[in-house]
Amino acid sequence: MTVIVGLVHDGRVHLGGDSAGVSGLRITVRRDPKIFRNGPYAMGFTTSFRMGQLLHHAFKAPKPKGDLDRFMTTVFVDRLRKCLTDGGWARKDSEQEQAGTFLVGIQGRLFTVHDDYQIAEPADGYAAVGCGDEFALGALHATAGLGLAPRKRLALALAAAGHHSAGVSAPFSYVTARKRPT
DSSP states (O other), rough: OOOOOEEEEEEEEEEEOOOOETTTTEEEOOSSEEEETTTTTEEOOOOHHHHHHHEEEEEEOOOOOHHHHHHHHIIHHHHHHHHHHHTTTEETTTTEOOOEEEEEEEETTEEEEEETTTEEEETEEEEEETTTHHHHHHHHHHHSSSSSOOHHHHHHHHHHHHHHHHTSOOOOOOHHHHHOOO
């Protein structure tokens, strides 16, 4: 039901996303973005437009402090859980909280936030989420080392996912996070 792609290049995180809203066999091209900036973060979501709306408009993104791994898995996730719970999106199943999946770029690093609030950082420097993720990952892998500009790599990954996945649709949009502090 979507594809969000991200990559790290020269100390910046670049994201790209599609515009499909999918329900069963129905697809609607949406104007509201799946990728955006929230404070110093670049974010791109899958799973639910409601979750994305909360991330974009209600989430008070905390400013990173100290060790970024520790910060993301504690302070960031705690603030995220509260936002999604207060917004009526977070779910509980067998006493375990669940949300949705999205990419986050901050300080030149790319993270995937999974539906169990696990934070993952890809060793390859790129990631994709959504139903078109495997096609996009293949394109990102195939273009690594070719010297292409980040936007071109993202565009190729989005095009591959759009060509092969019924849940992905143009137009595609792009956002870049601020450069990593030096």
